[in-house]
Amino acid sequence: MYILSAGSQKDHNPQFEIFNGEQTSHSEVPARIDTIEKALRREKFQIDKTFSPVPKSLLLKTHKVDYVKFISQASRELKNNESLYPSIFNMGRGQGVTNSMTKMGNFSSDMYTPILPSTYKSAFESASIAYSAAQKLQQGKIQKGYTLCRPPGHHATSSLMGGYCYFNNTAIAANYLSSYGKVAVLDVDLHHGNGTQEIFYQRKDVLTVSIHADPRFKFPYYTGFVNETGEGLGKGFNVNYPLAEKTGDKKYQATLEKALLVIKKYRPTYLVVALGLDTFIEDPIGFFSLTTEYYQKMAETIAHLQVPILIVQEGGYNTEKLGNNAVSFIKGMIS
Numbered sequence: 001m002y003i004l005s006a007g008s009q010k011d012h013n014p015q016f017e018i019f020n021g022e023q024t025s026h027s028e029v030p031a032r033i034d035t036i037e038k039a040l041r042r043e044k045f046q047i048d049k050t051f052s053p054v055p056k057s058l059l060l061k062t063h064k065v066d067y068v069k070f071i072s073q074a075s076r077e078l079k080n081n082e083s084l085y086p087s088i089f090n091m092g093r094g095q096g097v098t099n100s101m102t103k104m105g106n107f108s109s110d111m112y113t114p115i116l117p118s119t120y121k122s123a124f125e126s127a128s129i130a131y132s133a134a135q136k137l138q139q140g141k142i143q144k145g146y147t148l149c150r151p152p153g154h155h156a157t158s159s160l161m162g163g164y165c166y167f168n169n170t171a172i173a174a175n176y177l178s179s180y181g182k183v184a185v186l187d188v189d190l191h192h193g194n195g196t197q198e199i200f201y202q203r204k205d206v207l208t209v210s211i212h213a214d215p216r217f218k219f220p221y222y223t224g225f226v227n228e229t230g231e232g233l234g235k236g237f238n239v240n241y242p243l244a245e246k247t248g249d250k251k252y253q254a255t256l257e258k259a260l261l262v263i264k265k266y267r268p269t270y271l272v273v274a275l276g277l278d279t280f281i282e283d284p285i286g287f288f289s290l291t292t293e294y295y296q297k298m299a300e301t302i303a304h305l306q307v308p309i310l311i312v313q314e315g316g317y318n319t320e321k322l323g324n325n326a327v328s329f330i331k332g333m334i335s
Contacts, residue, residue, distance in 0.1 A: 189276020
């Protein structure tokens with residue numbers, strides 16, 4: 001199993017988020033990467049730290065130019081220890097925007113996803129390792145790869161940050177691979193990958209399939225319903241499986257097998273797995289009841305598709321157990 005990580009993505013370290021009007025500790029912390037890397041090394045897995053920067057053309061194929069420019073400029077203008085949160089959100093007119101405080105309302109969907117001086121560099125590196133591993137996959141240098149992307153990406157739309165996400169690493173990898181064949185994205189994060197869905201919603205060359213918590217009760221709330229099946233050329237190429245609270249190993253496995261039948265019928269050249277480990281029973285912001293042992297079976301089931309697979313790390317916030325869960329999944333992928 002080829003594993004790729006980076007260093008600067010740990011620099012992004014928000015101190016708090018605003019949830020339901022209250023300031024709380026931020027869940028998306030550098031320790032997420034540290035605990036996974038430590039567990040991988042304990043199991044004697046090698047971690048590559050060499051990567052190529054994601055081409056601007058690919059970044060702008062996934063995200064709108066004004067959005068990318070804003071993240072870059074806002075990060076650059078902030079001083080050390082400063083952070084930028086939206087105070088107001090764009091209501092659709094977009095006039096009278098004169099400073100970063102109001103501009104952020106054009107490009108943000110929540111108050112969980114601040115910009116820090118390190119944000120652009122960290123998010124760019126996160127996207128770059130997803131791209132670099134996808135490149136190796138396409139070139140046939142690897143058959144399976146795992147990227148420790150942080151910050152995560154699947155909630156980032158073409159023009160909005162949110163859900164701790166800035167650049168959509170999963171979508172960037174899928175966009176790159178789509179130039180060389182059909183791509184299926186399987187999102188197994190607890191939360192619906194609204195950004196990935198939005199980016200590919202009108203395309204048929206990238207099938208998006210997501211298994212996630214019922215959005216009536218969990219973020220991102222406004223997307224992830226079964227009637228969201230794509231538009232235009234993409235009609236029928238977006239599939240959602242929302243599941244109830246306390247979904248356990250058995251129910252999840254049955255749903256995963258249904259999802260994989262859809263993917264198998266599509267006959268993709270490549271599979272990109274958006275791996276969220278926040279489905280774990282002890283995750284602090286969780287909703288499901290999956291066990292550490294089950295992640296190995298989940299991966300074994302996915303690997304039966306027998307196509308080149310790129311795994312992109314998304315959520316997972318129990319920093320004590322996160323490494324064990326990642327190792328369980330990777331062991332299943334190579335068994």
